[in-house]
Amino acid sequence: MLDEATRLLTPATPDEVLEILAEAAAAQRRIEVVGGGTKRSVGKVERPELTLSLAGLDAVLDYAPEELVLTARPGAKLKDLEKLVASEGQMLPFEPPRLAKLLGAKGEPTLGGALAANLSGPRRIRAGAARDHLLGFAAVSGRAESFKAGGKVVKNVTGYDLSKLMAGSWGTLAVMTEVTIKVLPKPKTEASLLLFGLDDRRATQAMAQALNAPVEVSGAAHLPPAIAARAPLKAEMAVTALRLEGFDKSVAARVETLREALKAFGRVERLDAALSRGFWAQVREVEVFQKDARPLWRVSTPPASGWRIGEALKGQEGGHEVLYDWAGGLVWAQSDDAQAVRAAARAAGGHAALWRGEAALAAFEPLEGALSALTARVKAAFDPHGILNPGRLG
The missing domain is CATH 3.30.70.2190 (Alpha-Beta Plaits)
Structure with a gap:
């Protein structure tokens, strides 16, 4: 299925995803994995040889409103899913943001993309993050091995909560081919x-x-x-x-x-x-930041410490502006001073990621010590050749 002239691959079935990854793993070809492509600018993939688009895996496989459970392919568009569950008086409880206009993207955000980035809207302060609503998934690892975790229950038979591991991994561990999420009644x-x-x-x-x-x-x-x-x-x-x-x-x-x-x-x-x-x-x-081209940072920190981000950035050269969400647990900060933002985030007990701005900067701050070692072991277990979104997380 792969040849030297191939650049963009758009599988229509999980079996095609498996075939693509098997050939890529054998040849150790570096793959950029995308859904709707709206967040491709966050964390640049290093010299990809292939782009694997999941846009063709766009289907709802099962929706049981009485059970508050929905199963879909990762390429299912958020706008379509929200319309579907709204017809039953329900909602996606983690209120996933689109952010396409913020990032200057033209694609349609997908369920798989929201889960891979663990994106949640303002309701996170009460309902939890995207990962808290991912009940199970099917995926293909960088080893070209198909596997499943969870299902329509919260418990994993393996003893590992792989759903929470996949959410926020930005496609660096495996390519999801099916996801099951929890939905909730929509407030009146x-x-x-x-x-x-x-x-x-x-x-x-x-x-x-x-x-x-x-x-x-x-x-x-x-x-x-x-x-x-x-x-x-x-x-x-x-x-x-x-x-x-x-x-x-x-x-x-x-x-x-x-x-x-x-x-x-x-x-x-x-x-x-x-x-x-x-x-x-x-x-x-x-x-408020959609039409401003300055570097934009997404800072996660304990809510009680969020105000410290703005305080630390006051008076810096070039100025700054901040917006506090999740009671301050999420801070959007516009600033040209990467060192100041990351230092402020660390001092507040959090971390900062560059979502829009200078391409030369790593979007995600490099991990250190035991956490770095643990992350490397997890990556090696799922994708030993480093073919999936290499460099995306730094």
Whole structure:
């Protein structure tokens, strides 16, 4: 199936994926694995000889709304899956972001791509990450061996949670050919409460208090003044937002409980369902940074430490701007100073990845010590010749 003139490969079945990887492994050809291609710019693959596109593996294999389980090929488009489950009053609980406009990509984001990158939207603060909803999968390793893990249950018979290992591996361990995910009922309505004028540290305190209140917050974000002033929000001061979802009466009651809990933080305003949905879509897709070409960093850190990222970057040459999601557990930071961003992330107990910017920089910070050794052993077990997305993770 492979020859010297072949560059782009688009298998239509899992058997074709196995055949491609068998021939590539035998010849030790380096493969770039893509889904919709929307995140190809994040972590450049080193000198790929072949591009394996999973766009042709686009099908829903089984959907059991009564069991809250969906099985699909990895090339299934997120927009199609969301439309399907919405027809049954359900949703993809990890609220996967598209980010195509943010990254200047033209493709359609896929389920496999979201899982491979472990991407989650603002609901992660309550519902968990993408990996928490991946029940099982079928895949072909870099050894050209087909294998399965999990299924329509959370337990793995092998004793290893391979689903969580695959989520966030960016296609460097194996090529998924089938995935089973958990879905959840879609909330009947939502509302958001907004606080104004808080600095980053005070906003973190407000978000923490809200998350500790008995109201089930499903989104918590903070937009500092420079970010809040941008389109589409165009606010006159910093904005801190908290989302509540559920049945009408439940949301109404929890809004009042949360409003009372937050009164020490100043004026509180409410966004009703339509405006709330629009606001959180903007946060999820990082709209405020879509038209800005400066390097953009995705920083993961404990929520209580998120404010330290913005604090550490204040006054740096060239300036900086930050957006806090997941109550500060996810920080999007625009900055030209890679060393400063990564130092700030480490100091806050997290790590930073370059999602848009200078190609010469490694997107993912190199691992060190025991973690580096463990990662190398895992990679060797799944892909000993290093043919799958070589260099993608640094």
